[in-house]
Amino acid sequence: MAVKVRIPTPLQSLTNGEPEVRGRGSILREVLADLEAQFPGIRGRLYDEAGNLRRFVNLYVNDEDVRFLQGEDTAVGETDEISIIPAIAGGRAVDTTWR
Amino acid sequence: MSGADNQHEDRGIGERRRRETAACRATLILRAPHREQMAQHARDAYPGECCGVLLGTRREGAVWVSSVHAADNRCADAERDRYEIDPRAILWLDHAAAEQGQAVVGFYHSHPDHPPRPSAADAAQAWPEYIYVIMAVAAGEDTELTAWVFDDERKVFTEHPIRVRA
Numbered sequence: 001m002a003v004k005v006r007i008p009t010p011l012q013s014l015t016n017g018e019p020e021v022r023g024r025g026s027i028l029r030e031v032l033a034d035l036e037a038q039f040p041g042i043r044g045r046l047y048d049e050a051g052n053l054r055r056f057v058n059l060y061v062n063d064e065d066v067r068f069l070q071g072e073d074t075a076v077g078e079t080d081e082i083s084i085i086p087a088i089a090g091g092r093a094v095d096t097t098w099r
Numbered sequence: 100m101s102g103a104d105n106q107h108e109d110r111g112i113g114e115r116r117r118r119e120t121a122a123c124r125a126t127l128i129l130r131a132p133h134r135e136q137m138a139q140h141a142r143d144a145y146p147g148e149c150c151g152v153l154l155g156t157r158r159e160g161a162v163w164v165s166s167v168h169a170a171d172n173r174c175a176d177a178e179r180d181r182y183e184i185d186p187r188a189i190l191w192l193d194h195a196a197a198e199q200g201q202a203v204v205g206f207y208h209s210h211p212d213h214p215p216r217p218s219a220a221d222a223a224q225a226w227p228e229y230i231y232v233i234m235a236v237a238a239g240e241d242t243e244l245t246a247w248v249f250d251d252e253r254k255v256f257t258e259h260p261i262r263v264r265a
Contacts, residue, residue, distance in 0.1 A: 006193060009202060010228040010251075019202065056224055058186040065186070085190050088206050090221035090231075091148055091174070091181035092213040 003031050003076045006083040014039045023082075028061065029072035031082060046084065056087040124259045125157075127205075127230050127246040129164035134263050136167045138241035141209035141234045148172060150182040150208040152189060153230065154196045162204050162230050162259075168192055181220065182208045205230030205246075212237055215245040217256040225249035230259065 002022035007015050015021050021038070023031035036043040046057050053059065059066045060083040066074050076082060140149045150172050155164040170188045174181040189203060196202050206229060210218075215235035217225070225231065227249050235242045247256040 006197075008193070008226075009204070010226040012228075019197065056226070058190075060186075060190055063187070063190070083190050083193065085186045085193070086226045086229075087183070087186060087224065088150075088189065088226070088229075089174075089181070089183035089224045090208065090218065092210045092218045092220070 001026065001078045003078065004081045005031065005035060006081065008084055008086050010086065011042060011045055011084065014042045014045070026075060026077075027070075027072065028059070028066060028074045028076055028082065031076060032072070056089075058085040058087055059083070060085060124248070124257060126161045126260045126262050127164065127232070128161050128262045128264065129153075129167075131263055131265055133164050133167045134244060136169075137207050137209075137232065137234050137244070140169050141211075141236045141241050142239060144172070144209060144211075145236050145239045146211045147179055148174075148182040148209050148211060149234075150184050150206065152184065152192050152203060153205040153207060153232065154192060154199075154201050155204040156201050157204065161262075164204065165199075165201055167207070179211065180213075203229075205232060207232035207234060209234045209236050209241075215243045217247050217249075222249065222254065222256060225256070227251040231256070232261075 002024050005021050005023050007019050007021060012019060021035065023034040025031035025034055032043055046054060048054055061069060061074050061076055061080055140151060151167060151169040153164050154166045155162060170184045173183040173185055184206065193203050210233055213235065215233040231247045233245050244261060246259045246261050248259055249256050
């Protein structure tokens with residue numbers, strides 16, 4: 001089955017500009033593997049070399065953060081929606097990185 | 100010319116080059132009420148940092164803001180100099196934007212008593228493509244508004260021009 005996956009703007013360069021794609025699988029891990037096959041490089045933006053979800057990336061199945069579900073083993077169905085949500089944070093500091 | 104004069108001239112040249120370069124980049128276009136909405140949020144949050152989400156579209160080489168959405172700052176214990184937007188707010192707004200044929204185009208936050216320039220903390224957690232708007236607030240009053248996009252390859256922010264229309 002193909003599950004809908006929402007792609008944030010910074011990653012759309014990997015999905016041919018599409019904000020929404022579909023990945024096949026019955027658990028999150030399978031869907032992400034299918035996305036990687038369709039759009040090489042996308043998994044590396046989500047997971048580090050050790051296989052951990054990157055700190056500044058949030059994955060949701062519908063309205064639930066997968067960190068509070070079964071992680072990559074979270075079951076997904078045809079009517080579910082996976083969302084990749086960037087963590088947005090920052091704040092002022094002494095140093096500046098601008099030009 | 101004295102050393103102090105040289106430094107002053109260098110800063111002036113650097114500032115002029117920064118503005119000239121910024122003019123070649125995509126413009127952030129927003130309406131005056133949008134600016135005031137962010138300014139009011141920044142004033143209300145002072146001396147803490149406020150944050151929020153920008154929805155809009157990208158067309159004609161510019162980023163057009165259609166709506167501004169205040170978000171709670173999750174950094175309750177460090178809101179004086181840190182902000183974090185609840186990802187659920189972004190999730191919800193992403194869906195709402197998609198239904199209207201729009202998208203999350205960027206985010207805003209304030210810098211209380213600090214220049215509206217990205218900090219090391221801003222750069223450490225920045226994503227490319229998004230417009231990051233920074234509102235400076237000095238002694239409780241909003242001052243300057245700037246817009247930035249993070250270059251993921253060079254790991255620096257570049258400033259983008261802002262056009263505020265009525």
